[in-house]
Amino acid sequence: MTMTELDRSGGGPMPAGNDLAVLAEGLVKTFGEHRAVAGIDLAVRPGEIFGVLGPNGAGKTTMLRMLATLLKIDAGRAEIFGVDVAGQPHMIRQLVGVTGQYASVDENLTARENLWLFGRLQGITSQRAKHIAVELLARFGLEEAADKPIAQFSGGMRRRLDLAASLITRPPLIFLDEPTTGLDPRTRGQMWETIRALVADGCTVLLTTQYLDEADQLADRIAVIDHGRKVAEGTPDELKTAVGDSTLQLLLAEPGAVPLAVEVVRRVLGSDPILSPEHGRLNVALDRADLAADVLIALRTAGVSIVSVSVAKPSLDEVFLALTGHGTGSENDMEDNR
Numbered sequence: 123m124t125m126t127e128l129d130r131s132g133g134g135p136m137p138a139g140n141d142l143a144v145l146a147e148g149l150v151k152t153f154g155e156h157r158a159v160a161g162i163d164l165a166v167r168p169g170e171i172f173g174v175l176g177p178n179g180a181g182k183t184t185m186l187r188m189l190a191t192l193l194k195i196d197a198g199r200a201e202i203f204g205v206d207v208a209g210q211p212h213m214i215r216q217l218v219g220v221t222g223q224y225a226s227v228d229e230n231l232t233a234r235e236n237l238w239l240f241g242r243l244q245g246i247t248s249q250r251a252k253h254i255a256v257e258l259l260a261r262f263g264l265e266e267a268a269d270k271p272i273a274q275f276s277g278g279m280r281r282r283l284d285l286a287a288s289l290i291t292r293p294p295l296i297f298l299d300e301p302t303t304g305l306d307p308r309t310r311g312q313m314w315e316t317i318r319a320l321v322a323d324g325c326t327v328l329l330t331t332q333y334l335d336e337a338d339q340l341a342d343r344i345a346v347i348d349h350g351r352k353v354a355e356g357t358p359d360e361l362k363t364a365v366g367d368s369t370l371q372l373l374l375a376e377p378g379a380v381p382l383a384v385e386v387v388r389r390v391l392g393s394d395p396i397l398s399p400e401h402g403r404l405n406v407a408l409d410r411a412d413l414a415a416d417v418l419i420a421l422r423t424a425g426v427s428i429v430s431v432s433v434a435k436p437s438l439d440e441v442f443l444a445l446t447g448h449g450t451g452s453e454n455d456m457e458d459n460r
């Protein structure tokens with residue numbers, strides 16, 4: 123790729139060529155004895171939102187940092203839009219916007235000053251940096267807060283400013299490392315809208331998340347990472363289908379009838395339902411959606427009365443459990459946020 127192809131001042135932020143946005147082959151990072159990333163392949167297409175989903179310590183951040191030239195690649199190789207990451211780090215930094223860098227900028231400066239300074243640090247002229255700051259503050263709904271010091275910002279405002287800062291140079295590829303961790307549901311929703319708008323604008327997004335619903339909502343394709351390895355990849359639908367066709371969700375009139383219902387399901391399907399922590403609620407995994415009728419008829423015959431019934435695709439939570447043999451890390455504080 124030539125520098126001319128990187129000049130996007132006139133058009134959308136998409137480089138020329140048919141290269142993948144990210145191509146990684148056998149990426150490895152070892153810390154001491156510990157292989158944090160143990161041979162990951164990745165192919166992110168231009169214009170998509172690609173989600174990397176995994177629990178705490180899975181290796182998500184380490185992988186992003188290697189792709190962004192912030193960490194040395196120990197083995198394997200990677201390209202961003204056809205540019206070799208290890209060979210041309212300077213070029214890669216022009217192609218990739220990384221959030222999380224912003225924390226290093228001055229807390230006592232205002233949002234506007236911070237964006238301006240960030241632009242100047244990237245070699246943009248003072249006047250142009252001012253102009254870009256105004257544009258970005260408007261786009262991220264930070265106009266009112268523009269002249270407040272960052273120290274007074276809420277978590278959600280910081281995330282938005284962080285993302286704004288990563289867009290100053292209009293990179294065609296954005297890395298978002300857990301963009302909504304710790305945000306309240308409304309602010310998360312706004313962040314999702316912002317991310318979708320970036321993609322509509324021509325950006326490619328590689329995001330990491332521990333939130334199954336976030337990957338499901340946002341990502342065109344998902345790689346599930348566990349202990350530094352990719353354990354599955356596909357569209358949200360493909361991953362759900364891999365686990366079983368559907369789930370029958372039942373709410374019993376009498377929570378006391380749960381043991382009987384479990385027995386009936388076991389008799390009909392040969393497997394146990396998953397009990398929900400909510401009283402009287404159970405989920406029955408089905409190989410075929412039409413088995414739902416057999417289960418319902420058997421329950422009625424046994425005298426178990428049901429308040430509500432629905433058939434749904436399994437959640438990504440169930441997908442994760444099926445793929446890795448464990449949940450998404452119930453010990454972490456993210457558990458309540460889905």
Ligand SMILES: Nc1ncnc2c1ncn2[C@@H]1O[C@H](COP(=O)(O)OP(=O)(O)OP(=O)(O)O)[C@@H](O)[C@H]1O
Pocket residue numbers: 153158176177178179180181182183184185332
């Ligand atoms: N600089 C480092 N030195 C030593 N070990 C590290 C370093 N950075 C990460 N690790 C280890 O590598 C593993 C992967 O960490 P990483 O931060 O990539 O996980 P993650 O998937 O981003 O987790 P989280 O969801 O908690 O952010 C962890 O076991 C972590 O302790």
Ligand SMILES: [Mg+2]
Pocket residue numbers: 182183184299
């Ligand atoms: Mg991380």
